[in-house]
Amino acid sequence: MRGYSGTDALGRRTSAVRVATPHGVVIAAGPLDSGRVDRRQATQLIPSLLPGHEPEATEQLGVFRSGTDLNRDGAPDVVLRNEGGELEIWAVQPLGAARYAVELAAPPRFALDVDQDGILELAGRIPLDEADPIAPDLLDVAGFEGDRYTHRGSVARAFHLERAEGPGAEKAGQRKRQEPPKDDAARLRGALEQAWHAVLAGRPAAEALATLDREPVTPALRGAFSAHRARVAAAASGPPAPPGAGGVPTRPQGASETPARR
DSSP: OEEEEEEOTTSOEEEEEEEEETTEEEEEEOOOOTTOSOOOSOOEEESEEOBBSSGGGGTSOOSEETTBOSSSSSSOEEEEEOTTSOEEEEEEETTEEEEOEEEOSSOOOEEEOTTOSSOOEEEEEOOOOTTOSSOOOOEEEEEEETTEEETTSHHHHHHHHHHHHOTTOOOTTSOOOOOOOOOHHHHHHHHHHHHHHHHHTTOOHHHHHHHHHTSOOOHHHHHHHHHHHHHHHHHHHOOOOOTTTTTOOSSOOSSOOOOOOO
16 A cells, blocks of 8 residues: 655646555556646545544544554455545455445545544535634534445434534423523524534424524525525435445455546
């Protein structure tokens, strides 16, 4: 397993990955040509994944190393990253390699161990404009279940359910804790985050959106609120399948399904 870095004709940083077994090269990604417009292909080898919110958390060499079985399915895994910071995980077999499908409402950019079981979940959050007046934290996670990373599984839904209920949620035998008054932006931020986690926990989207629609919205916040409400609605409908990842087997047979070098 080797990662390479360099500089292209335009002075941009380039990278490439080669993974080989005794039968030959099974992953050959990058480097990207300087004139290539679509630069979404992942070509940077990530030595290890560490639980954390920052991209730098993937740089140090920790216990969750590329080349080891990260999800306990019996196959060694390799972690790659593209120029936009999005992560891919590939299963390696003697005769080939295949990318795990990822079902997530935001691009996977880091990893978390949300249930503290020693297996990392992929995670991502919706990017926001720096001038966003509401700036909700729309975070999603995908646990490994079956043959893919998904936010529809038990681990991810338990994570979202806990956040949908919130620290002030009413529990059996207890009154709902009263929270201090919030300004309009903070109130809407909390409502959007709660609705986001509710739909990703599997609760009825119509109910969550109806609750949002009952929130008073000032004219100054109406545009931002509407955009975030649309993101909540989109999360409820589910993300599209990533290119080249639909139906990828966990244990590929035969030729590699590695993206071609361009």
